[in-house]
Amino acid sequence: MAFVNIPLLAVSALVFLSVLIGLFSTRVGFSFLLVFLLAGVLTGEDGVVGYRFDDYVLSFWVGNIALAIILLDGGLRTAYATFRTGLRPASLLASLGVLISAGITAAAGVLFVGLEWRTALLLGAIVGSTDAAAVFALLTRSGVVLNERVATTLEIESGVNDPMAVYLTLTFIALISAAAPTASPWSTMALAFVQQFGWGALFGIAGGFAMAGLLHKVASRDAGGGVLALLVGAGGLAVFAATGLIGGSGFLAVYLFGLIVANRAGDVVKPILGAMDGYAWLAQAGMFLLLGLLVTPSSMQGYVGAGLAVALTLIFVARPIAVWICLLPFRFTARETWFIAWVGLRGAVPVVLALFPLLAGTPQAGLVFNIAFLAVVTSLLLQGTTIGLVARRLGVAMPDADDERQQRALFRDFALDASTPIGSICAFYNLPAVADPDQTLGAWMAAELRRPPVVGDGVVWGSASFVVRTLEDGRIAGVGMGLEA
Numbered sequence: 001m002a003f004v005n006i007p008l009l010a011v012s013a014l015v016f017l018s019v020l021i022g023l024f025s026t027r028v029g030f031s032f033l034l035v036f037l038l039a040g041v042l043t044g045e046d047g048v049v050g051y052r053f054d055d056y057v058l059s060f061w062v063g064n065i066a067l068a069i070i071l072l073d074g075g076l077r078t079a080y081a082t083f084r085t086g087l088r089p090a091s092l093l094a095s096l097g098v099l100i101s102a103g104i105t106a107a108a109g110v111l112f113v114g115l116e117w118r119t120a121l122l123l124g125a126i127v128g129s130t131d132a133a134a135v136f137a138l139l140t141r142s143g144v145v146l147n148e149r150v151a152t153t154l155e156i157e158s159g160v161n162d163p164m165a166v167y168l169t170l171t172f173i174a175l176i177s178a179a180a181p182t183a184s185p186w187s188t189m190a191l192a193f194v195q196q197f198g199w200g201a202l203f204g205i206a207g208g209f210a211m212a213g214l215l216h217k218v219a220s221r222d223a224g225g226g227v228l229a230l231l232v233g234a235g236g237l238a239v240f241a242a243t244g245l246i247g248g249s250g251f252l253a254v255y256l257f258g259l260i261v262a263n264r265a266g267d268v269v270k271p272i273l274g275a276m277d278g279y280a281w282l283a284q285a286g287m288f289l290l291l292g293l294l295v296t297p298s299s300m301q302g303y304v305g306a307g308l309a310v311a312l313t314l315i316f317v318a319r320p321i322a323v324w325i326c327l328l329p330f331r332f333t334a335r336e337t338w339f340i341a342w343v344g345l346r347g348a349v350p351v352v353l354a355l356f357p358l359l360a361g362t363p364q365a366g367l368v369f370n371i372a373f374l375a376v377v378t379s380l381l382l383q384g385t386t387i388g389l390v391a392r393r394l395g396v397a398m399p400d401a402d403d404e405r406q407q408r409a410l411f412r413d414f415a416l417d418a419s420t421p422i423g424s425i426c427a428f429y430n431l432p433a434v435a436d437p438d439q440t441l442g443a444w445m446a447a448e449l450r451r452p453p454v455v456g457d458g459v460v461w462g463s464a465s466f467v468v469r470t471l472e473d474g475r476i477a478g479v480g481m482g483l484e485a
Helices: 002-028 032-043 056-076 080-113 117-126 132-141 148-160 162-176 185-221 225-245 250-264 266-294 297-330 334-342 348-353 355-360 365-382 387-394 404-411 422-428 441-449
Strands: 414-417 458-461 464-472 475-483
Touching: 002 032, 002 266, 032 132, 032 266, 032 365, 056 132, 056 148, 056 225, 056 250, 056 266, 056 348, 056 355, 080 117, 080 148, 080 162, 080 297, 080 365, 117 162, 117 348, 117 365, 132 148, 148 162, 148 250, 148 334, 162 185, 162 250, 162 348, 162 355, 185 225, 185 250, 185 266, 225 250, 225 266, 250 266, 266 348, 297 334, 297 365, 334 387, 348 355, 348 365, 355 365, 404 464, 422 441, 441 458, 441 464, 441 475
Parallel strands: none
Antiparallel strands: 414 475, 458 464, 464 475
């Protein structure tokens, strides 16, 4: 039994030590996911253990399954109510934003690495999307609570932008390949786009409704939360695989599957979230360890400088430009926009996508893989370790419920009913007159904000500042007011 026990002991010990180190590392802001990735590197060919691992097919297989489970878990935790503030901006970031990031990063690949344009565009597509595993995990463990507009935009974006990155990656591989179709590149891209997103949406929505109906029927049989979690997980993976078989986006399908199941059968799904969280963390641990094993740092020596230049261009140029362009129509504050630009976390998705050209035999695939890995490590080191700090510095973090000083600083000293006429408040506090004095305070604030309100939103009027304290069904219910001295 040594052939079973020795590998099992090695893998379990590696996971155990990685989790233990990760639990302590998060206290100093070190990314939990980076611990798993570095553990794999240290175990690999150039590491302490020196284990040679180059099974790209197995890594690709495990990576896809892990990402499917992570996206399923993310979909199960996304409520329809959050679409009020996050769906439209997140959708634009997940489409146009990925295109802009990919294009600017491609220019950096040409300038700093000397890549040919099509290969550079492939690199840009691979690193162009944010990573659901990194965003979901690091936002949860950052120690801060973000306002609803920022949090939901980041979460929905990371959940739905993977299909665009996959679509672009496959398209540029096809264009680079000698076996590429003779049809116009534009028609090839258009057909692939319709196929990926059309089948992904259809299978995800249909599968989600079917699973929600099934859960309502089997829940009455007193099935435990673990059993139902296994049922939902297997159903999600089946949808993911079936969608991929016909050329659709399994990533989009499994996220929509989880989203619909959670919102159509919420009472059944709630007890299984604990088990799904365990599945998601196991998937993340296995995926990052395996991807770390694939990396041989010695092969990167000649490209570290160029790779870092590409990574820094992505973080400090491409992502901010893409975010500012995409969020301009939605009246995000400058602080919110800068924070969303900073949380452009890259994780396992770029490394998994970088396996595509390796498996396809694309020229310079090894170089593209190494630069994608450097971009991931740089992102997790720079962005992943500073989310909490940047959120507090930019003022997008909500105060703790038991922090009275910060609560008063945000919500001001006076609590007002949002149904109070704004005209009477202006008259009592000697504030400038408003156009419609009979309008309620809540309606007036919503009109002034010109965007879906969230708790913490504020309007300055004369010497007074009004802040949203509470919402009911998306409408302002309670308002805080402060007066300048």
